[in-house]
Amino acid sequence: MKVGIPRALLYYRYGEFWKSFFKCLNVDFIISPPTNKKILDQGVKYVSSEVCLPVKIICGHLDWLKNKATHLFLPRFVELNNGLYTCPKMIGIVDIARFHFQNYFQIISPKIKNNFYWTHFKLGLKLTKNPLKVKNAIDNAQKYLNSYPKLKANGAPKILLLSHFYNIYDYYISQPIIETFKNQGFTIITKEHLDNKRLNSTKGFAKNIRWVYERELYNAFYYFLPQVQGVCNIISFGCGPDSLISEVMLNEAHIQNKPFLQLIIDEHTSATGLITRIEAFCEIIKKRLDNNVSSIIL
Amino acid sequence: MIKTYLGIDVGSISTKGVLITENREIIAHAYLRTQGQPIEAIKNLIKELFKDNKNIEIKGVGTTGSARRLAGVIVGADVIKNEIITHAVAATYFYPETRTIIEIGGQDSKIILLKDSVPVDFAMNTVCAAGTGSFLEHQAIRLGIPIEEFGDYALRAKKAATIAGRCTVFAESDMIHKTQLGIPIEEIIRGLCEAIVRNYLGTVAKGKDIQPLILFQGGVAANIGVKTAFERALGIEVIVPQHFLIMGAIGAAFIAQDYTQKTKSTKFIGENLLDINFKTKTFECRDCTNFCEVIETYKNTQIIDRYGDRCGKWSEKLPNII
Ligand code: SF4
Ligand code: SF4
Numbered sequence: 001m002k003v004g005i006p007r008a009l010l011y012y013r014y015g016e017f018w019k020s021f022f023k024c025l026n027v028d029f030i031i032s033p034p035t036n037k038k039i040l041d042q043g044v045k046y047v048s049s050e051v052c053l054p055v056k057i058i059c060g061h062l063d064w065l066k067n068k069a070t071h072l073f074l075p076r077f078v079e080l081n082n083g084l085y086t087c088p089k090m091i092g093i094v095d096i097a098r099f100h101f102q103n104y105f106q107i108i109s110p111k112i113k114n115n116f117y118w119t120h121f122k123l124g125l126k127l128t129k130n131p132l133k134v135k136n137a138i139d140n141a142q143k144y145l146n147s148y149p150k151l152k153a154n155g156a157p158k159i160l161l162l163s164h165f166y167n168i169y170d171y172y173i174s175q176p177i178i179e180t181f182k183n184q185g186f187t188i189i190t191k192e193h194l195d196n197k198r199l200n201s202t203k204g205f206a207k208n209i210r211w212v213y214e215r216e217l218y219n220a221f222y223y224f225l226p227q228v229q230g231v232c233n234i235i236s237f238g239c240g241p242d243s244l245i246s247e248v249m250l251n252e253a254h255i256q257n258k259p260f261l262q263l264i265i266d267e268h269t270s271a272t273g274l275i276t277r278i279e280a281f282c283e284i285i286k287k288r289l290d291n292n293v294s295s296i297i298l
Numbered sequence: 299m300i301k302t303y304l305g306i307d308v309g310s311i312s313t314k315g316v317l318i319t320e321n322r323e324i325i326a327h328a329y330l331r332t333q334g335q336p337i338e339a340i341k342n343l344i345k346e347l348f349k350d351n352k353n354i355e356i357k358g359v360g361t362t363g364s365a366r367r368l369a370g371v372i373v374g375a376d377v378i379k380n381e382i383i384t385h386a387v388a389a390t391y392f393y394p395e396t397r398t399i400i401e402i403g404g405q406d407s408k409i410i411l412l413k414d415s416v417p418v419d420f421a422m423n424t425v426c427a428a429g430t431g432s433f434l435e436h437q438a439i440r441l442g443i444p445i446e447e448f449g450d451y452a453l454r455a456k457k458a459a460t461i462a463g464r465c466t467v468f469a470e471s472d473m474i475h476k477t478q479l480g481i482p483i484e485e486i487i488r489g490l491c492e493a494i495v496r497n498y499l500g501t502v503a504k505g506k507d508i509q510p511l512i513l514f515q516g517g518v519a520a521n522i523g524v525k526t527a528f529e530r531a532l533g534i535e536v537i538v539p540q541h542f543l544i545m546g547a548i549g550a551a552f553i554a555q556d557y558t559q560k561t562k563s564t565k566f567i568g569e570n571l572l573d574i575n576f577k578t579k580t581f582e583c584r585d586c587t588n589f590c591e592v593i594e595t596y597k598n599t600q601i602i603d604r605y606g607d608r609c610g611k612w613s614e615k616l617p618n619i620i
Binding site: 033036037038039172175176247250251254259262271272273276277279280281283284287288 | 364380381382383416417418419420421422505507586587588589590606608
């Protein structure tokens with residue numbers, strides 16, 4: 001038995017947990033490599049062009065895994081923290097996988113509905129018959145739950161880069177964006193720099209948001225807004241939740257007079273177009289930082 | 299010798315250039331089609347600009363537009379600036395009161411908001427060409443009306459036919475349908491102008507606070523029908539500046555002037571660039587699975603620029619990067 005894990009979507013949040021979990025249970029697994037052009041090109045073939053980029057990317061990873069694993073591990077995350085949902089596409093990705101790949105592997109897709117640990121416990125029991133071992137594996141893995149790489153932030157001025165973790169930590173997507181900000185002399189903070197309590201706050205508008213990751217985005221936005229010089233929001237073309245929350249944030253930034261840049265990305269997005277926008281955005285911020293606003297030398 | 303500064307704006311549809319003096323007078327300007335051959339277009343532009351101006355000395359060069367980098371390495375630019383900034387600089391020079399710049403070019407459109415002569419916000423269209431110059435031109439050809447007369451047709455109409463502005467395909471089929479219904483061509487053209495404005499205000503300018511003074515520039519600003527439609531939709535006067543086509547190039551020249559007055563030198567390689575054989579080549583790097591398309595620019599046989607790699611291994615090897 002060899003379990004394939006796609007390095008996409010929720011991998012960027014639970015990947016370390018899963019690695020530790022499977023290792024403790026002595027289950028052999030393989031993780032697809034970081035996204036590259038070939039993976040993306042493959043992924044695009046499996047879904048309609050209207051679908052968001054992260055879903056296209058995960059399809060590419062599933063394609064990469066076929067013939068390399070006997071099982072595919074793809075939990076169906078539906079509801080977290082009572083009443084908070086992931087998005088319909090994330091929930092449906094299991095069905096896309098079934099449709100295209102069920103001849104290649106056996107798909108392990110436990111449904112997660114407010115029962116993250118219990119679901120993993122049951123899964124563990126199926127893999128080894130030893131409940132103690134499973135409990136140990138979960139306890140061990142738990143410490144990895146909130147550990148994903150934070151982009152280093154040092155020195156001002158700061159930009160809040162707001163996007164789903166699977167966009168920001170998939171460097172194939174985010175690298176041109178992050179690099180351009182760096183070249184312009186900015187440091188980047190992301191929502192991962194905020195502590196869990198604040199991230200899941202239900203104060204104010206956040207209590208109306210029923211998408212778990214959008215709520216995090218909004219909370220981070222709200223908390224960091226006074227501390228940063230500008231906000232860059234990367235949204236996937238075709239993403240329903242993003243399109244709503246982004247508008248809310250845009251309005252709020254507008255009221256507080258903070259520069260806000262929306263970058264809409266899909267597989268056709270050219271780095272040149274992104275760079276032009278980011279450069280202009282950075283120059284606008286620099287101009288604001290200079291008190292000498294009357295000069296036109298830019 | 300008159301001291302001059304050169305500004306070049308190379309977009310996907312058109313290539314524009316100006317020569318300005320120390321006093322910011324425009325002594326020559328040119329507008330050409332890029333026709334997918336930016337290098338040729340840049341050379342022709344230089345030829346055109348220098349044709350009647352033998353007695354000049356170039357003190358600084360700025361490039362802008364989507365091919366600003368290529369233009370910059372070829373001519374030896376002192377500054378390479380993105381088009382948001384150059385448009386803003388030119389606009390505020392001529393109209394210091396400007397708060398909003400509406401720019402609709404051949405294939406893209408943008409909005410720039412300014413405060414105290416400084417750009418504070420902007421937006422560009424993303425993927426869709428609906429409502430840009432090339433779409434208008436396509437419709438003009440299809441209707442058999444010279445594009446220059448489009449605006450006058452629109453003005454003659456008493457009312458506008460309803461045309462969908464969201465998408466070129468829908469707009470076109472709407473127009474065909476309306477023609478078949480026997481609606482006069484003037485009304486259809488006016489409808490089209492209004493659709494372009496609606497599209498612009500609903501996408502590019504969405505949520506932006508449009509304040510006077512409003513400048514309308516870029517190729518589509520030549521169309522009085524669209525200008526009028528903007529005024530009707532916004533309820534305020536819209537100004538089309540005299541040099542609406544070349545504002546980007548003018549801004550680039552201004553910035554080059556400001557910059558080289560500090561550095562006291564220019565990197566401009568001179569008119570002999572016309573005799574140099576420039577080429578761009580692309581290759582797909584296969585060293586890893588990213589398969590980057592690396593773009594190289596050659597000056598005769600020497601590589602002068604290379605970019606497009608994600609890892610930086612190619613661009614960093616460049617001998618004398620500009
Ligand atoms: S939240 Fe948006 S980007 Fe993420 S999977 Fe759903 S639709 Fe795609
Ligand atoms: S240029 Fe670098 S990142 Fe791109 S394919 Fe070659 S080795 Fe990979």
